[in-house]
Amino acid sequence: MEKLRLRFAPSPTGALHIGGVRTALYNYLLAKKHGGTFILRIEDTDQARFVPGAEDYIKEALEWFGLVPDEGPGYGGDHGPYRQSERKELYQKYTTQLVEAGRAYYAFDTPEELAAQREQDPNFKYDASVRMRLKNSLTLPQEEVAHALAEGKDYVIRLKVPENETVSVQDKVRGQVSFDSNELDDKVLLKADGMPTYHMANVVDDYLMEITHVIRGEEWLSSTAHHVLLYRALGWESRMPEFAHLPLILRPDGKGKLSKRDGARFGFPVFPLSWNGQTEEDSFTGFREYGFLPEAAINFLALLGWNPGTEQEVFSLEELVDTFSVERINKSGTRFDIDKAKWFNQQYIIKADAGYLLEKVRPIIKAHGYEPGDAFLRGFIELMRERAITLGDFWENGYFFFEEPREYDEKMIQKRWAPERKGLFDELAGQLHSLNGYTAENIKAQAEAFINEKGLKFGDVLPILRLGVAGTMKGPAIFEMMELLGKEEVDRRLRKAFVQFNELSNP
RNA sequence: GGCCCGUUCGUCUAGGGGUUAGGACGCAAGAUUUUCAUUCUUGUAACACGGGUUCGAUUCCCGUACGGGCUACCA
Structure with missing residues (x-):
């Protein structure tokens, strides 16, 4: 069997969402199970949404969980660069190639013109049914196109979606999923700023980086049809990776997918690490700062949408690597249950190695101004570990080991x-x-x-x-x-x- | 609206044509611990609905309902 290569491809637009961590985890698990390679790729093609510091955050989060990439920015590897912004020419080369092959075309419609179209018809879609009426290299005289290009006029490159075809995707989780190509719009491949869209970049990179399996969230399922079309147009269909689309992580109250705001709304973390954004609105407490052990968070996340089919609940990362299989990933969306996560954390605190726990608890005690010796701290931990759900509980429920009682019951x-x-x-x-x-x-x-x-x-x-x-x-x-x-x-x-x-x- | 995906206890799930529908979290009760917690025991609670197919459907098929995703020069 060919060596597996899987990538986790977040976009650096802020803190890494916990659902993203689960995606990273599943990619990691499948790669490691088969002795393959786990790759981090930064999808920074949206310059408007780029957030400084986000890439470092992503790396720190992955490392905290122990999901260290084998290749990626700062991790080496011979399939780089691993930031899409540094691969711009590549995408331009391939989109131009597509245009020349008649599989894509230049489009000169301005965003304003398209907005006007949508206003007129809320169901407006840039597709085969209307493309011949719009301003693009399919409709304009050749000289005019050449002139516009030479003049430096803004343009995008769009995929020319074929008509009357059924496009099928073999999904490892859902089986065959089919789309009518007449429903598919002519997706933008290359934006006016010269950057590719996700669709173009992920296909080009997955091919060039020799990715064998794509594990990503269900929100990508719909656009996978476009990706299949792209592989075809580029002549890469035989090298197309296998797809597995993960069920979404839902809000605890079941209303939609878990979003970053839900952490504040429900009073628990939805990010691995704390994030200090520009505003309080954009700042969040992480699993780490909330007092979770990374092993516990991993265990909890692993079981959110996957199960081994046995009654085992507690798994180390190594055990997860051994046990994991794509076939046992669930199809339906998964509610985020913080109580279960806390239970896992409690279990891990109870069973944790004493020395390991010591290093996790010491900074918490220190933050309150105390630096006891190891012997005392060890004794304290042994007395308290069965009474702590989060690491913070060591202080909250046991502060009186360090100072006099503040009040009496x-x-x-x-x-x-x-x-x-x-x-x-x-x-x-x-x-x-x-x-x-x-x-x-x-x-x-x-x-x-x-x-x-x-x-x-x-x-x-x-x-x-x-x-x-x-x-x-x-x-x-x-x-x-x-x-x-x-x-x-x-x-x-x-x-x-x-x-x-x-x-x-x-x- | 259109397209796509989904639906087993409150939650995460196992199972699969004939089962007392199993486990975990939560909740409740009891035992242990003269506290709390841990641990253990017990209890609570589910196949969305309607049609088929079948001797028999929770399981297979089709609808409906409900939920979700996508529908950007965002990922």
């Missing part, structure tokens, strides 16, 4: 604290403070002895210790927590808390 204090017991608890604090070997085990033994001696119940004492140390009832095992915080810190907190408890229960 008043309801619980009302319920559990009795002012007359302050003396009793001071005594317990004293006993714990004089403990030798401040381990969870020893603390527990001492507390137990105290409880028995005083005729108390665990429920009288443990919540008070927890509240005193953490301020909240939510958290890891209390004695473990105390051991990690250390004798002096715990004693300080307890003494202070008991005073506070009295105030809180006697307003």
Whole structure:
């Protein structure tokens, strides 16, 4: 079998959408499964929509996920350049070739003229039925065309779509899809600014870059008929790649495909990394900054539109590479379910390697002004990992490992604290403070002895210790927590808390 | 509007002419943990509709409805 070559071809118009990441992932998986090549190509043919920084963003996002291209701008490869803006002459050469072969033509209609046509007829389409009435090299005298060209008049090159043909596409996901060529318009191939349109550029590049499989979103299915026609016109039909069109990722409420604005609307990320656009409107929080592990996000994305047919849910990238197959990609659109994504993240946090997690959590703690030693941080992570859904939760739910409780759960204090017991608890604090070997085990033994001696119940004492140390009832095992915080810190907190408890229960 | 694609629990999905229609997330209940979380158990809940074909359709075919995509000198 010929070596597989697949490309991910985003356009640098802003942050990379999460649906784009899934497309990249599937391309990567299929390439790697067969020992093929994964290529990044930047489709920057729309100068009006070009956004500086977008290309770097795309690369950083791919790398964060571990989807590192084998070829691409900055990645090497002998099929470059990998930015379409740097391949301009190529497209011009091939479109000219098409014109000469009678498969395309020059069109001189101005955008204003076309707009006027559309105003007159909302269904106006530049196709075989009207092309002979418009201003192009098919209708104008040859000298006039030559003159216009020599004069530098604006023109585009359009594909001359043949009449009365059925154009069929073999799609790996959907099977055969057919179009009536009379429904197809004469797509612009080369724009007035000399840049190609997507249609021309992607066909030329896929051919030149020897792409074997095109995996892209379903929004491209309709125009694939044009692409087939182009391969034919260029005489490349035998080298045409196989197509697989992915189901779209839909909004959680099911109304249309997921868009960049939906992140803000529904309160979860739809981008891999945060993006700071020109305006707040155009700025987004990413999966990374939201506290996702890249492995978890990949796992979630992989299962959005594909499944292995087994009951396995958790997959490493390597396992995905082994298991993936285009045949098992789904046809129907897929709702974006953030709860499932969070569940994956939680699973990955629980199972993550300690050293790995340490490096993910350290910067979060540091951002709040604390730089604990590795031993402490490790202990903290082990106590908290089963209680974190996002990385941010380590701080949100465990900040009291680094600083005193900011507040005490008043309801619980009302319920559990009795002012007359302050003396009793001071005594317990004293006993714990004089403990030798401040381990969870020893603390527990001492507390137990105290409880028995005083005729108390665990429920009288443990919540008070927890509240005193953490301020909240939510958290890891209390004695473990105390051991990690250390004798002096715990004693300080307890003494202070008991005073506070009295105030809180006697307003 | 036209063309194209799709439709199994709320969501992601398995399945496929005869099944108690399976799993996961979520939700609910219980057990464990004297907290919270984890874990475990149980429960909840689905084949869009109408015609065919067939001894038998959720599964195959055709319609309808609904949803989505495309319909730019954007990708």
